Amino acid sequence: MTPFKTKSSRIVWSCPWYxxxxxxxxLPNGETAVYNTVVKEAAVWIIPVTPAGEIIxxxxxxxxxxxxxxxIPAGSKKPEQTLEAAALAELREETGGVPDQMTYVGQFxxxxxxxxxxxxxxxxxxxxxxxxxxEATEVMAVHTLPMAEVFRMARAGEITxxxxxxxxxLCENEIHTAVS
Amino acid sequence: MTPFKTKSSRIVWSCPWYxxxxxxxxLPNGETAVYNTVVKEAAVWIIPVTPAGEIIxxxxxxxxxxxxxxxIPAGSKKPEQTLEAAALAELREETGGVPDQMTYVGQFxxxxxxxxxxxxxxxxxxxxxxxxxxEATEVMAVHTLPMAEVFRMARAGEITxxxxxxxxxLCENEIHTAVS
Numbered sequence: 001m002t003p004f005k006t007k008s009s010r011i012v013w014s015c016p017w018y019x020x021x022x023x024x025x026x027l028p029n030g031e032t033a034v035y036n037t038v039v040k041e042a043a044v045w046i047i048p049v050t051p052a053g054e055i056i057x058x059x060x061x062x063x064x065x066x067x068x069x070x071x072i073p074a075g076s077k078k079p080e081q082t083l084e085a086a087a088l089a090e091l092r093e094e095t096g097g098v099p100d101q102m103t104y105v106g107q108f109x110x111x112x113x114x115x116x117x118x119x120x121x122x123x124x125x126x127x128x129x130x131x132x133x134x135e136a137t138e139v140m141a142v143h144t145l146p147m148a149e150v151f152r153m154a155r156a157g158e159i160t161x162x163x164x165x166x167x168x169x170l171c172e173n174e175i176h177t178a179v180s
Numbered sequence: 181m182t183p184f185k186t187k188s189s190r191i192v193w194s195c196p197w198y199x200x201x202x203x204x205x206x207l208p209n210g211e212t213a214v215y216n217t218v219v220k221e222a223a224v225w226i227i228p229v230t231p232a233g234e235i236i237x238x239x240x241x242x243x244x245x246x247x248x249x250x251x252i253p254a255g256s257k258k259p260e261q262t263l264e265a266a267a268l269a270e271l272r273e274e275t276g277g278v279p280d281q282m283t284y285v286g287q288f289x290x291x292x293x294x295x296x297x298x299x300x301x302x303x304x305x306x307x308x309x310x311x312x313x314x315e316a317t318e319v320m321a322v323h324t325l326p327m328a329e330v331f332r333m334a335r336a337g338e339i340t341x342x343x344x345x346x347x348x349x350l351c352e353n354e355i356h357t358a359v360s
Contacts, residue, residue: 003241003319013193013200015216018294020193020200025243027316035317036195037244038218040294061183062292063205064217069292076293108342111290111297112242112249113256114198114220119342136207137215139183157350162288162299166342169349170335 038115044087048127053179060140071161087122100126218295224267225254228307233359240320251341267302280306
């Protein structure tokens, strides 16, 4: 059941990464309202686990928040990519990592009040690190940390990228099973 | 250390809820790039726990994703509000709930690749439900569920609003302590 009826829809702003869609909607009470949505391609978050059972994190400068953030590798899917191809590409570009196995964990909405972006989570196991291929706007360092330390950081709120922390919690059991 | 130098900055689009700021930045390699940021007021997510130790969830239709989502009460802070005042207001408007006590849990970035929004998490205990005050665009139902069922839903990926699921995981220990 869709409680809002969309009467018209148009793109009012766009850039190469996302756009703003402005809908005129009819509310359940019969009134008309304007609803703006940030329209963005789905993205992937990848938890990279090494053969020794350690987790690879990146420490990245984020211009949007003017802060250095602890994160797992992530990035937007290109329109022609499958989710798994996007996850493999981001893992390799950001950490140089190549996994033995990729397991799909699940999905979530990042900010469903304003944006249609879906985050998809993958668990990458048996990851061996190699050379990275960072873009010029990607300022980051790659760290390999003990699993217990990563979950301590997540519980303490030190993994400030919300989707990264959520991804870790959502597959905490799978990670322990995968490396035991 | 800020690796990007902002050379110019202007608002290129705005609506009453957020705007787009377009920065011209100098990258560490000396090149110039354009970086767009969705600029939005901080928001609050509130975990409402009843005196009996149950958790209050809302099941809400989200136009952005055309989907019904399980969530905890949440909303943007108004510029003049404190975080705690915003949390109390959202809890009361969306669920009719009034708490005995509000505890600040922590913060996270929602989508730091494109947006500056910070989410702040509160744990509300001793919550008694009363009449709600939904806005016309807020189509939702309020449910009171056993704590174990809510954490089962979170682990199963059924709480599809990412920040809501993250908030639950981040204060799982505090919730159990608060009601024991």
